[in-house]
Amino acid sequence: MIPHNKENQISSVVIKQISLLVIILILAGLICFNLALFIPSVLGAITIYVVCRNYNFYLQEERKWKPWASTLVLMLASLIILILPVYFIVDLLIEKLGNAQAYMEKFNIFVNKIHDFVDKETGINILSKENMTKVQSFAGKYSTSALSGTFNTLTVIMSMYFILYFMFEKPRFFERILASAAPLKRANVSLIGEKMRKLIIANAIGLPVVALGQGIIALIGYFIFGAPSPILLFALTAVASMIPIVGAGIVYVPICIFMIAEGQTGQGIGLGLYCLIVVGLTDNVLRFTLLKKLEDIHPLNTVFGIIMGMNLFGFMGLVFGPILISLTLLLIQVYRNEFSDEEIPELQLSDKDKGEDLENKIDLIV
Template sequence: MPNSEKQISGNVIKQIALILLIVILVGLICYNLALFIPSLLGALTLYIISRKYLLYLIEVKNWKPSLAATVIIIATLLVLILPVYWIVDMLIEKLGNAQAYMGKFNAFIDKVHDYVYAQIHVDILSKENLDKLKAAAGKFSTSALSTTFNTFTIIFSMYFILYFMLVDPRKFEKLLTNAAPFKKANINLLGEKIRKMVIANAIGIPVVALGQGIVGLVGYFIFGAPSPVLLFALTFVASMIPIVGAAIVYVPVCIFMIAEGQTGPGLGLAAYCLVVVGLTDNLLRFTLLKKLENIHPLNTVFGIIAGMNIFGFLGLIFGPILVSVTVLLIQVYRNEFSDDDDETPKDIVLPDNDQLEQKVDLII
């Protein structure tokens, strides 16, 4: 075989060198701007949510882009950011006061454990696991206050980035479209799927969690649960976790109340949460999430775990999005480099040639 056939093509070498250079430069940029990654993700999320309203104001109502951007920023701040920030800030403030709450938390856990063991004689949580749980809660409480200050910085820089996305949306979308190294069909697939995933994670899941939290709060007040406002915040956060959901909060609370001698209120709260909170969850998921993207529970579970480690509380939203986008990129990679050139992504119907350029707008 001639030596020339064994040599790597010059074009391949150039392509590999260019890819390596791009990866190095992107890595350097991300490393030095890591502080702003949550802000960038937040800005992209708000842009996707508010895009159609922005285009309506600019292109239909003929508003000035700066005025439309300002209105969108104020609306998202009042409707989306401030309510969630208030709940998270309240939770951080409560749990961040280690001296006031860690003693109560430890007593609460011990009471629940001892009561369960006395009733069924099964050591669900060993002493070693109890100590690990208390240590983890203590570590979280001591580091929670720093998240409060970081959250304000993230929100400020997020809206700074968002403003420049909103004032010229078409140019911003064209920049993303031209930068994506994919076929137009896969750009359409990415845009539509990401839009649905972002709306499902940033709107659908928090709304369902807020509904369960509010309904749970009513029950906590009715049956005299300890610290009902704190339990509301915990229920809101726990409701985002698939499978276990709000039960991870109200079940130990009910057991604690029964162990304290409040058998009637404890059983009443248990029945209320199982029926009313559970019904609220099923109703909202059936009416709201069914209309949005169907996200696999494992994506949510692993996304929350990874997102909380990377972004803190913001990881409740960004984590599942990152996991879902990663899975989607694997699908796009298969579509881009499949041996079958005629293969068409199953999740998308290709538009006619005269509609293809309009469909590219689905990138956001």
């Protein structure tokens, strides 16, 4: 008779759980793979939903508007306030940089001019010939890939508003589905909801406002000091200002050197001082007032999020990339809190939220 070792036998409950998880992952993978083109639309719809959520509840539940009326009003408002300014900058960059061959010829002349000037004046060979070729090749490849991910912007926006309409029309029902589908504790679901709200508003509202503010201030300087292609430089400065640490300097510093190399010494120095003082002050004021109130995002999250986001979604990744990285880190924390046997301190939103009842504060669960 063969002994039956029940201690080493895998529980039938565990086998069922693993089998169900495998099936869920396979189906989810198939859905994501076949609907990958709609991922930016879904992310955009969620972003606008979070930004306009309170207004939607106010119009439907307090002002007693019809769902379709509040939905259409908020969709139109978000289109005018949020989408069109971003679309204008993206469309401007596509128009200016769409001709890749002409753009790369101008870029090569620009880089060579700066390199020759610095080498002549300081004797410092900032880039070898081999590195110069790598820089030019990288710029061409990266700009082309970023722009190619943006040509379907109109399709993304149309499908995004199609999804958003059904999210806005029955918001309580939509949130109830999300909450019931999450296999987490109620407090962790509420935590994710509140944290995501702050991250989305900081990235969808805070970063574009900072970028637009710096771009407009820099544009004034470009016109005053006679910089070449000031409108294009405005768009590039606005986009570059979203990158932490280097920020807008990655655009205006080479432009100032280029102007000096072209013989416009006074204008180049003047523009450099203007950007360093005025544009830099604008950046600090906006970041330490607006962004600090919204959500304090770590610079590395933003840097790697922008790189990843632009590879995945084109220019729309400037907003979605940092959100995805922050969400991933948050889910790791939630996993440890949910399943680890270690003594882990309770996850908290911020110091100002301590002592408050998280579930009463957040009405994600309906």
